[in-house]
Amino acid sequence: MSEVVNKAALAKETAGVLASLSTADKNEALRIMAEALIREAPAIIAANAEDLERGRLSGTPESMLDRLALDVSRITGIAEGLQQIAGLPDPIGDRLETFERPNGLYIEKIRVPLGVIGIIYEARPNVTVDAAGLCLKTGNAVVLRGGSSALSSNRKIIEVLHRALGETAIPSQALQLIEDPNRSSVDEMLKLNGLLDVIIPRGGSALIQNVVLNATVPVIETGAGICHTYLDAGADPEMALSISLNAKAQRPSVCNSMETLLVHRDYAAEHLLPLAEAFRKIPVELRGCPETTALIPWALPASREDFATEYNDYILNIKIVGGLDEALQHIAEFSTKHSECIVTRDVGNAERFLQEVDAAAVYHNASTRFTDGFEFGFGAEIGISTQKLHARGPMGLPALTSSKYKIHGSGQIRG
Amino acid sequence: MSEVVNKAALAKETAGVLASLSTADKNEALRIMAEALIREAPAIIAANAEDLERGRLSGTPESMLDRLALDVSRITGIAEGLQQIAGLPDPIGDRLETFERPNGLYIEKIRVPLGVIGIIYEARPNVTVDAAGLCLKTGNAVVLRGGSSALSSNRKIIEVLHRALGETAIPSQALQLIEDPNRSSVDEMLKLNGLLDVIIPRGGSALIQNVVLNATVPVIETGAGICHTYLDAGADPEMALSISLNAKAQRPSVCNSMETLLVHRDYAAEHLLPLAEAFRKIPVELRGCPETTALIPWALPASREDFATEYNDYILNIKIVGGLDEALQHIAEFSTKHSECIVTRDVGNAERFLQEVDAAAVYHNASTRFTDGFEFGFGAEIGISTQKLHARGPMGLPALTSSKYKIHGSGQIRG
Known part of the structure; x- marks a missing residue:
């Protein structure tokens, strides 16, 4: 035996x-x-x-x-x-x-x-x-x-x-x-x-x-977490900044950290550059869609594979989107259904996001880093299930x- | 595609x-x-x-x-x-x-x-x-x-x-x-x-x-159901008869029907023969352990494989056991963890059976045939889960x- x-x-x-x-x-x-x-x-x-x-x-x-x-x-x-x-x-x-x-x-x-x-x-x-x-x-x-x-x-x-x-x-x-x-x-x-x-x-x-x-x-x-944060047109800039930095950089090696930041085009025009500067100070390497690299000179181009990668590291993908629909579509394609976040002041968009995103934990105006047994008040955990059964x-x-x-x-x- | x-x-x-x-x-x-x-x-x-x-x-x-x-x-x-x-x-x-x-x-x-x-x-x-x-x-x-x-x-x-x-x-x-x-x-x-x-x-x-x-x-x-009914020393004979017949013969083709009857030696001495007669009338073919075939002349000998078979048919295994411990041991070895029953007037034995038998549904003094969405009041069911997750x-x-x-x-x- x-x-x-x-x-x-x-x-x-x-x-x-x-x-x-x-x-x-x-x-x-x-x-x-x-x-x-x-x-x-x-x-x-x-x-x-x-x-x-x-x-x-x-x-x-x-x-x-x-x-x-x-x-x-x-x-x-x-x-x-x-x-x-x-x-x-x-x-x-x-x-x-x-x-x-x-x-x-x-x-x-x-x-x-x-x-x-x-x-x-x-x-x-x-x-x-x-x-x-x-x-x-x-x-x-x-x-x-x-x-x-x-x-x-x-x-x-x-x-x-x-x-x-x-x-x-x-x-x-x-x-x-x-x-x-x-x-x-x-x-x-x-x-x-x-x-x-x-x-x-x-x-x-x-x-x-x-x-x-x-x-x-x-x-x-x-386990595996390709987690997204979507900054909606009406996001509070200070909150968007602090949630984004926390989700990415407070502890990048864990599954509930952010890998891709999705940014509404209107929000990006005014607020993406200062956000990128903040990431540069940490430093977090940025990889972006063509619109992003046009706005942020030091961002590298992101490939399709980048969007499908769990870095667990000081690297972040950024994609500029036309709105909630495009954000939802990107998340549906690349998410591992772990933790997903929307930052917005628009209650309707927040509700739609929480309803439509298929993930274990969906957040409105809070960092994805909270998906954790202790943070939920359950105490020690054997893991974070990413399956549905x-x-x-x-x-x-x-x-x-x-x-x-x-x-x-x-x-x-x-x- | x-x-x-x-x-x-x-x-x-x-x-x-x-x-x-x-x-x-x-x-x-x-x-x-x-x-x-x-x-x-x-x-x-x-x-x-x-x-x-x-x-x-x-x-x-x-x-x-x-x-x-x-x-x-x-x-x-x-x-x-x-x-x-x-x-x-x-x-x-x-x-x-x-x-x-x-x-x-x-x-x-x-x-x-x-x-x-x-x-x-x-x-x-x-x-x-x-x-x-x-x-x-x-x-x-x-x-x-x-x-x-x-x-x-x-x-x-x-x-x-x-x-x-x-x-x-x-x-x-x-x-x-x-x-x-x-x-x-x-x-x-x-x-x-x-x-x-x-x-x-x-x-x-x-x-x-x-x-x-x-x-x-x-x-x-x-699905798969190798279900047992154990007749304890103190079982009510009338109840034991009616539950046994129901569990086996009310609809033998389904997963919650009984395949093996375990009988306490003291109970068997007095009550097994009339029970076997009732099964013969249906007719249900009986296959038994050596003690059983000695008591019931028309019972065939049961092999180890018989005890591991879901007949879904008018066939029943019978095994005479020394008591609750031996019954629990037999169930642990052959049960598919679907539905298991004890018939007894001894409250302590009933509690031990319900606690120790590892199955989706454990019964005291009722037919295993009740393991069913409609009988539980849930309405239509997609199936009966025999796993634990x-x-x-x-x-x-x-x-x-x-x-x-x-x-x-x-x-x-x-x-």
Whole structure:
């Protein structure tokens, strides 16, 4: 039996016990896990140093090494994340609906765990802990498959968490790490129907596309964000400036940052140049349609491919449009349906935008950067769903649950 | 461009219009569709006669021909189905949540259509109309791929519905039928990410497995039901008899009928023989574990494969178990997580069964035959989901929807 099948089967064995745990038991386990991480931080940091060393030797870029690196302060932050998850309301067991039928059947719809969740992710070792915490809090077993570049860190973290779980009501078997660094272990997870109930990919678009296109297990697609901000003719210039800068540059590496600014022709005539100047100061590289490059001498020409690219960087496309219709058309063509914004004082245009744009989150007069579990008040999130089934947008704990109908009868049969 | 891509793209073009239609417009369209079907029944029956003739020539079994056959009464029933869908509450536009954040952002979670739904199904031409009605009522465009044995009927039905939609606010383009009878057209639909938002298979387990194992488009898995009824030591004998007979024999061909009866050893000693006699009278063929065949001389031995088979027929497996634990174990091993029942007077055992059995619908003292949209009071259903993501159990109209967040700001940016 392969490592993947073996560990997924071990995880599945615990599903029944996990589904029946009390909230208090689960929260207590999360707190014990958090304490163990802090207590064993030196060992984790030592294991992390091995990953960093291997990364340096193989020429991994500094920015990637930074994502991988752990120190006491980051481990404390990760442990605090578990404490926060312990503080969130537990959705399991919630009665979503109750109804009585004319024949006397009493039907309850109850929130239950999904079962066994597979998480496939890249280098950041904090995902190992976050995902474990969110899944266990919702009574799910979890099979983690992190990037091989973080394998030493992940192994040590799981060793620490397994030992911690030994003191709790959660069976340590509920938490599994796939250590096989070969891609074949990912491929195997993707086809593990019957052992995994869902797979959630977390990472770059190549990782996500591989999962979406090859999994036979149900998938919750997360992530990719080609987000637009449309500055309408009647936009307040100060607000337009501050929202545009924030959406692009407050943290360009994340999925809810802006990649393309659409500007109404009338607005552009007066206000685009000062806006471009502000971007130049950061600096953000500008790529524009022909009208844009005519107005902004330092803007490079944007290709069709640029408009279809998630830069996650200090680069911005600008396109001047004739009005809302053209903006909506551009968004429909290039959006990944993540987060889209209109800045306008025209209530009618705002309403049309919010109604017609097909995306997880549509904004009027606010930065797309707010599409986030914490910003929405949900707390820690397993990801931001960009698909339409099951969950859409920031996924709080309820996104990690399913439901079942409990039907209470007194001998009813169907006529 | 292939027929599949072409028609899916045409359907997708209408998604924006469909999402914005009023409930009144959609209901009016459904009523006009229903009237058209009744008015044009003779033409539909003539087209159906072609399918039946082809089926007879190719040696299709009588029971299959019966499923395919249309007459005035069946067409009237199908049209009434559309009227009923028109009478159901429209979930689109419902505010699922509203909340205000400390920074003043006002967030609404609104129900929206899924977009374009692909339905892959077999011979029954009534599915063509039901699926069209349910999808259009929820503002979804729909791409239908029915079985080739019903192609003439389906073509005529779609022609009638297209003409009817011409008089309504729903663009007729929103309803597409794939006519290519080759399997390649199904394969093409399964990979149509970007044009189809979800695929729902309706049919036998081979069709469903093909979709689940090959689709890259998200799927809602429906259907297969290996359902169990467990008669506990303390079951009321009269109730146990009537529930068992109903679950097996009231309509054996459907997914919520019982395939295996689990019987507590103490209960079996006194009550299994009279129960077996009742099944013999119907007649239902019995296949049992060694203890069962020792008690019931006419029962055949049941193999492991029998316990893993959805008969959809007058055949029943019987297994005698030592108690609730063994029953739960058998169910965990063989259940397709559709509908499971315990008959008992022991409240503790009933609660444990309802809690621990992992299935869409778990029953105490009622027949599994109630797992059905109409019986639950949801009205017409697109299917019964046996997966845990998105929807579980009978899927009413809300299962054909997604949501989006509308965020109303006044210039908020992220700090």
